[in-house]
Amino acid sequence: MKVAVKEQFLISPYLAFFIVHSMQTGVGVMGFQRYVAIYTEQDSWIPVLIGGAAVHLVIWMMYKMLNKEQGDILSIHETAFGKWFGGFLTLLFIMYLMAMGITVLRTFIEVLQVWMFPLLKTWTFTLVYLIAAYYIIAGGFRSVVGVCFLGVVVPFYLILTFLAPLEFANIRNLLPVFDHSMKEFALSFKSMTLSYLGFETLLVFYPFFKKPETSQKWFHYGNLFTVFLYLYLMIITLIYYTPDHLKRTIWATIAMWKIIRFPFVERFEYIGLATWTIAILPNVCLAFWAASRMTKRTFNINQKKSLIFILMIAFIVSPLFKDRTEIDLLNSIVSQFGLYFNFGYIPFLFFIHYIMSKVRRKV
Amino acid sequence: MNWFKKGSKTEEDSLLKVIEQFKKSGDFIDFQNPQSPTHYWISYFGSLVDAEIIHRDILPYLNKSSFKKIEDLKAALPIENIVVTSDLGQIQQMMLTGSVLIRLNIADKQGLLVRAEMNKAREVTIPEEEFSVVGPKESFVESLTTNLNLIRKRLPIPELEIKEFKIGNLSKTRVAVVYISGIANEENINTALQRVGDIQFHQILDSSYIAQMIQDNDNSPFPQLIDTERPDRAAGVLAEGSIVILVDGSPHALIGPTTLVKFFSALEDYFVNWQLASVLRILRLIAVTFSILVTPIYVAILNYHYELIPKDLMATLVSSRSLIPLPPFFEALILELTIELLREAGARLPTKVGQTIGIVGGIVIGTASVEAGLTSNVLLIIVALAALASFTTPVYKMSNTIRMIRFPFLVMAELWGLVGIAIAFIFLMGHLLRLTSFGRPYLEPIYPPRIEDLKDAFVRLPFKMQPKRPVELQSPETIKFSEKAAKQKKDIDE
Numbered sequence: 001m002k003v004a005v006k007e008q009f010l011i012s013p014y015l016a017f018f019i020v021h022s023m024q025t026g027v028g029v030m031g032f033q034r035y036v037a038i039y040t041e042q043d044s045w046i047p048v049l050i051g052g053a054a055v056h057l058v059i060w061m062m063y064k065m066l067n068k069e070q071g072d073i074l075s076i077h078e079t080a081f082g083k084w085f086g087g088f089l090t091l092l093f094i095m096y097l098m099a100m101g102i103t104v105l106r107t108f109i110e111v112l113q114v115w116m117f118p119l120l121k122t123w124t125f126t127l128v129y130l131i132a133a134y135y136i137i138a139g140g141f142r143s144v145v146g147v148c149f150l151g152v153v154v155p156f157y158l159i160l161t162f163l164a165p166l167e168f169a170n171i172r173n174l175l176p177v178f179d180h181s182m183k184e185f186a187l188s189f190k191s192m193t194l195s196y197l198g199f200e201t202l203l204v205f206y207p208f209f210k211k212p213e214t215s216q217k218w219f220h221y222g223n224l225f226t227v228f229l230y231l232y233l234m235i236i237t238l239i240y241y242t243p244d245h246l247k248r249t250i251w252a253t254i255a256m257w258k259i260i261r262f263p264f265v266e267r268f269e270y271i272g273l274a275t276w277t278i279a280i281l282p283n284v285c286l287a288f289w290a291a292s293r294m295t296k297r298t299f300n301i302n303q304k305k306s307l308i309f310i311l312m313i314a315f316i317v318s319p320l321f322k323d324r325t326e327i328d329l330l331n332s333i334v335s336q337f338g339l340y341f342n343f344g345y346i347p348f349l350f351f352i353h354y355i356m357s358k359v360r361r362k363v
Numbered sequence: 364m365n366w367f368k369k370g371s372k373t374e375e376d377s378l379l380k381v382i383e384q385f386k387k388s389g390d391f392i393d394f395q396n397p398q399s400p401t402h403y404w405i406s407y408f409g410s411l412v413d414a415e416i417i418h419r420d421i422l423p424y425l426n427k428s429s430f431k432k433i434e435d436l437k438a439a440l441p442i443e444n445i446v447v448t449s450d451l452g453q454i455q456q457m458m459l460t461g462s463v464l465i466r467l468n469i470a471d472k473q474g475l476l477v478r479a480e481m482n483k484a485r486e487v488t489i490p491e492e493e494f495s496v497v498g499p500k501e502s503f504v505e506s507l508t509t510n511l512n513l514i515r516k517r518l519p520i521p522e523l524e525i526k527e528f529k530i531g532n533l534s535k536t537r538v539a540v541v542y543i544s545g546i547a548n549e550e551n552i553n554t555a556l557q558r559v560g561d562i563q564f565h566q567i568l569d570s571s572y573i574a575q576m577i578q579d580n581d582n583s584p585f586p587q588l589i590d591t592e593r594p595d596r597a598a599g600v601l602a603e604g605s606i607v608i609l610v611d612g613s614p615h616a617l618i619g620p621t622t623l624v625k626f627f628s629a630l631e632d633y634f635v636n637w638q639l640a641s642v643l644r645i646l647r648l649i650a651v652t653f654s655i656l657v658t659p660i661y662v663a664i665l666n667y668h669y670e671l672i673p674k675d676l677m678a679t680l681v682s683s684r685s686l687i688p689l690p691p692f693f694e695a696l697i698l699e700l701t702i703e704l705l706r707e708a709g710a711r712l713p714t715k716v717g718q719t720i721g722i723v724g725g726i727v728i729g730t731a732s733v734e735a736g737l738t739s740n741v742l743l744i745i746v747a748l749a750a751l752a753s754f755t756t757p758v759y760k761m762s763n764t765i766r767m768i769r770f771p772f773l774v775m776a777e778l779w780g781l782v783g784i785a786i787a788f789i790f791l792m793g794h795l796l797r798l799t800s801f802g803r804p805y806l807e808p809i810y811p812p813r814i815e816d817l818k819d820a821f822v823r824l825p826f827k828m829q830p831k832r833p834v835e836l837q838s839p840e841t842i843k844f845s846e847k848a849a850k851q852k853k854d855i856d857e
Contacts, residue, residue, distance in 0.1 A: 012811065112782060116667075125779075131788045139797035146796035146810040153809075267670045272780035281789055 003071040003207040003297075011145050011208055019205070020222035022148040022282035023198035025229065027107040030276070031228070032195040032283065033237040033252040039188035040180045041243045042173060045234045047185060052194035056220060056344050059199060061350040063216045066206045068357060073203035079360060080353045087298055094294045096337055097201070098310055101287030103334045105129060106318045108280050110278030110327050115254060115273055118361050122319040129284065130311050136281075137289045137307055141208050142280075146291045151282035155275045159229070161268065162236050162253075164260045169239040193343065194335040195230060199223065200342055204290040221254035288314065378472055382406060383457055395469075396422075400429035403436075404466045407479070411461040414806050416442075416479040433467055433475050446476040460535075467655050484509055485614075490592050492759050495631035499546065502592045507611035513594035514541060514609075518601060522546070528559055535707060537566040537611040541597075546604045548837040551620060554801045555606045570613035577608075577619075579799045584767055587800040589625060591619040596630045604838035606801070620801035621837055622808070624820045627651065629757035632823050633701040641822035650752035654770050657749050658695045659776035661742060665691040667780035683739040691742075692777040698738050698746045699773070701728065703766065706750070807835045 036044045069075045073093060077086030105126060113120050136143050202219065209215040237252050241288050260268035292307035299306075321327050385391045385406070387687050393406035403425060407417070408524060420442055423732060430436045437445050449472045454847055461480025465472075484506035491502070503510045522545050528538045540555050558577040567573060570590060578587040588608075591597060597607045597616045608617040632640035664671055665680070672680065687694060705724035709717040730749070735742045749769070756762040768791065775783035797807035808816035813834045818824045830839075830846040834836040 015811075077800065116780070116782065120779075128786055132786065132793060135790065137792040139793065143793065144797040147792070147808070147814065149810050150796075151791055260675075264673065264676055266673050267668070270668045270671050270781055274785040277782055277785035278789060278792075354794055 002069070003075060005207050009141060009208065010210045011142060013209050013211060014218045015145050015149065016209065016215040016218040017222040017225070018152045019145060019282075019286070020199050020202070020219050021225050021229075022151045022279075023201055023286055024223070024226045026104045026198065026280050026283040028197075029229075029233065030111060030253045030349050031249075031251040032192070033234055034246060034249060035191040036188045036195070036234070037238070037243065038248045039184045039191070042175065042238060043178060044188060045174075045231055046178075046239060047188040047192040048227065048230045048234050050185075050189050051196055052223065052230070054189075054193060055196045055199065055223055056228075058346050059202070059216075059219055059223060062200075062202055063213075063214055063219070065350060065353050066203070067117045067213050067216075068141075068353075070207070070212070072294075072297065074294065076203070076349065076353055080349060080356045090294060090298050093203075093341075094291050096334070096341065097204075097287050097291040097294070098313065099330075099334045100198070100338070101284050101291065102314050102318050103330055104280055104283040104287070105314070106321050107327055107331060109318075110277070110324070111251065111276075112273065115251070115269060122334055123315070126315055126318045128314055133281070133285050133288060134307065134311055136285050137292070138304065141205065141289065141293075144285050146283040147285050151279050155279040158272060158275060159232070161260055161272065162233060162256060165236055165240040165256045167258065168259065169236070173239045173242065174235070176244055188338065190340040192230075193339055195224065196223075197335060197338040197342065200338070200346075201286055201290045204293055205286075213336070247268065301303070309359050378449075378451060378454065378466075378474065379470065381451055385458070398427070399426040401425070401467065403430075404469050405463060406458075406466075406651065407463040408458065408461070411459070411481060412479045412506045413461075413481040417463060421465075421477060421479070425465070427554040430467070433465075433471075433473060433655055436465065436467075436475055442476060442477055442479075444478055447473060448476065449473045468615070482506065482508075483776070491690070493591060493593050493596070493630065493757060495634065498594075498631060498634040499536060501594055503594060503597075503609075503614040503616060505614055506611050507539060507609055510594070510609050510614075510616070511539060514598055514601070514607070517594065517598035518543070523601070526556060530559070530562050530564070530573075532565055534566040534568070538567070538573060539609045539611075541567065541600055541601065541609060541779065543604070546832070546838055546840050547606055548604060548839065551604075551606055551801050551836065554593055554724075555608065555619065559608065567610060568612065570610040570615045570617050573608060573610055574617050578803065580797075583794065583798055584764050585623070585795070585798060585805070586626070586758070586764065587619070587621070587805065589621045589758055590615040590760060591618060591758075592616075593630055599630070599633070604832050604836035604840075604844075612770040612804045620799075620803040620836065621805075622800070622803075622820075623795060625809070626758045626761040627756060628819075628823070637823050637825045641824075644823060645819060647757075650755040651765055654749045654752035654765060655772060656784065657745050658699060658742075658769065659772040659787075660781070661745055662691045662695050663774060663776040663780040663784055666777065680739075680741060683741045686736045687739055689737070692773070694738050694742060695746070695773060698732075698742055699769065700745055701732075702750045706766075721788070803837070 002052050008202065033044065036047055040047060044354070065076050066072070069079065074086065074090050077089050081089065109120070109122050109125050112125070113122075136147055199219075206212050206215075233253060235258065237246065240256060241249060241252065246252060254269050254272065257269040257272045258267065262268075265271065288307065288310055291310050295301065295306035295310070296303040321330050382393060385408070386393060388408070390408055390410040391406070392409045393404070395402065397402050399412070405421075405425075416585045421440065424439050424441065425436070428439070430439070433447055437447055443667070446457070454474055454476065455466060457476050457478075461478065462476045463479050465475040465477065485504045487501050487504055487509065489500045489502065493502075501513060503513065520543070524542060524544050526540045528540070529535050530538050538559055540552075540559055542552055542555075544552075555577070559573065562573070562576050564572070566575065574586070574588045574590065580587065589600075591782060592614055594616075597618065600618050601607055605618050605620065608619070610617075628644060629647075632644060635643075665684070669677065684691075689697070701724075705720065705728075708724070709720050712720060725747075729743055732738045733743055753762050753765045756765060771790075772784055772787045775787040777783070779786065795806045796810060804811060807813060808820050815831055816833050816835055818829050821835070830843055831841050832843055
């Protein structure tokens with residue numbers, strides 16, 4: 001079932017690069033190293049590569065389905081499962097998208113509370129941030145993509161700041177190579193894939209590309225860029241920290257900023273975190289945009305109304321998570337769901353969709 | 364009062380009644396010349412008509428011979444565009460814009476209208492707001508005809524089209540939409556024509572009235588149309604495919620569609636070599652960023668992030684602030700407002716007094732407030748530099764905007780430090796992303812990213828490297844000149 005979007009709202013295919021990259025790098029970048037290094041220590045850069053390759057495969061499957069449908073996840077679900085059950089599954093997906101937005105925002109606020117303002121009220125920051133998000137999403141998908149673009153470009157200079165820790169790096173930390181069992185690799189692969197999540201929003205915004213098929217190339221490039229970024233960060237982290245130190249460091253990326261020193265600036269993490277406020281904006285905006293868009297598609301209601309409703313829920317839910325354990329729980333639930341969704345459900349859907357589209361064509 | 368009705372609609376009105384109404388004004392002249400061979404009545408507004416034209420080109424010919432019909436009179440006068448009409452509306456309208464009415468009998472329904480309006484316009488002078496050391500030194504004046512002449516002189520091509528409107532039911536201001544057909548995008552032209560044509564207002568005093576009425580977003584602090592006083596700039600953007608709007612009585616032309624970065628490009632950038640132009644543009648952008656962010660950053664750091672400052676620098680800051688009783692936010696706010704006050708006072712006063720105010724404000728108040736312990740001298744330097752930096756924007760309206768948007772940043776910095784500044788930046792970014800100018804994205808070429816247009820945005824690359832018109836303007840004729848002819852390859856010693 002084809003989903004038609006008016007011409008003036010379409011975007012160029014190459015912007016897929018920025019969308020996928022900005023969506024994948026959210027709060028995860030700040031502390032993904034530890035979760036992987038717990039299992040594979042000095043070999044942790046290998047799961048980064050394997051995880052990236054797995055994501056490429058899933059993206060390929062998504063594009064196969066979408067190219068056939070020329071639509072979004074709702075049209076895929078309707079082909080595969082029929083109207084009612086398909087709609088129900090889409091509803092689950094909407095809830096997942098909302099949870100994703102809330103998780104990113106709440107986790108970032110926690111980072112702020114830990115590193116900058118211990119007494120920062122969660123609800124005030126959530127309110128202001130969501131108002132900004134509403135203002136941008138109300139401008140339509142084009143301005144959301146604009147935020148994705150600027151959310152990649154503006155914080156880009158931070159990549160260079162990670163060269164500073166190299167002064168204290170010890171390259172021998174990477175040795176010996178391949179010194180872990182398959183089971184350990186499997187576990188660390190699982191935690192690594194969590195950092196790649198976010199690309200599944202493709203299932204919503206696919207019809208917004210001009211000539212959507214051509215965007216696939218850029219989507220893969222975007223993911224590839226994320227892989228390089230993670231690899232870069234992981235290798236620097238591994239040679240900068242000793243394995244034991246890393247296991248005890250929750251926010252490894254932020255902690256690395258502490259080493260940077262200019263004649264006029266110390267404690268660079270303050271600047272880094274302020275910049276990161278802009279970098280997580282695409283995550284929040286795109287997640288809530290996608291959720292409101294799918295609500296509109298599924299229930300045929302005005303997107304502005306559904307957006308306000310969704311943001312209200314986010315505003316109420318976000319301050320309910322109070323401390324580190326609760327936020328960690330939220331993170332692991334959402335990412336577990338994302339993991340099974342992307343690497344379990346999507347291949348399954350791919351299979352069902354393949355069969356059902358054959359069946360329906362015959363009928 | 365029947366100002367709003369067209370004269371022709373009131374059937375019972377006769378020409379005599381119109382004249383009767385005009386006669387209520389003291390500057391209306393209506394007389395019969397008994398000495399001439401033909402009896403005729405001549406009537407006009409003395410304040411609108413050039414007496415020289417009447418005495419040189421009209422009266423001598425009327426007195427020369429006798430005329431039976433009004434058409435003979437038309438043939439005899441050496442002036443073009445003479446109208447013979449009985450349309451009351453037209454007669455009224457033309458007389459009010461400086462035509463002379465000639466009738467053979469006082470009760471005639473038909474009259475002869477001769478244009479003889481007085482053209483008292485300021486001389487074309489040197490541009491003041493957009494002055495450049497090199498390049499042309501002409502600027503627009505208050506007369507539309509002169510302004511159009513200044514543009515047409517630079518573009519002697521038949522494709523330069525001018526669509527005129529009369530806007531304002533009281534002021535009846537002439538508004539001209541100028542574009543080059545075949546180069547300007549059809550959609551942009553239609554947008555401009557439609558928006559100008561739809562304006563409903565009683566009086567248009569300046570082109571900024573038009574700008575406010577046709578801009579895309581009324582609630583934005585950002586100007587969405589460039590206003591320029593330079594005819595060379597107007598001609599330059601016309602050739603790229605923009606649309607220029609001129610208003611009679613205003614020495615500023617409006618240019619659209621436009622983008623944010625164009626507000627930071629001075630015309631002088633095209634008159635000096637490209638390396639220098641690029642450096643100056645980057646300098647200007649840094650200055651603007653600095654001007655917006657520096658005071659908020661000062662407040663943020665001193666309020667929340669003093670760890671960010673190294674020990675040695677901290678000592679300087681602490682010693683300069685040790686005696687100040689105010690928190691950084693109020694200190695900054697007071698000083699910023701003082702600077703705004705000085706600027707405003709300077710702008711309202713005559714030039715010579717303005718200079719005195721500048722000295723009093725800049726030197727006396729500044730030094731005194733530091734000595735009195737109200738502000739730190741570090742902040743004084745910062746605020747003064749920020750004020751200076753905001754003056755680097757070539758378009759005056761944009762520099763006003765930059766002055767203004769500093770304050771929300773300041774408030775956010777007080778609330779949440781650097782994160783607050785980032786939040787303010789997010790709002791600014793969101794706003795700019797949503798903004799359009801004649802329906803074209805305002806933040807282009809940053810977003811949507813267009814490599815081709817980046818050649819003339821933050822930097823200006825050599826003319827040779829810019830063979831294409833800006834993508835932003837969606838010109839149907841994308842090529843400016845043939846790249847091949849310009850790029851003839853030469854070998855060494857050939």
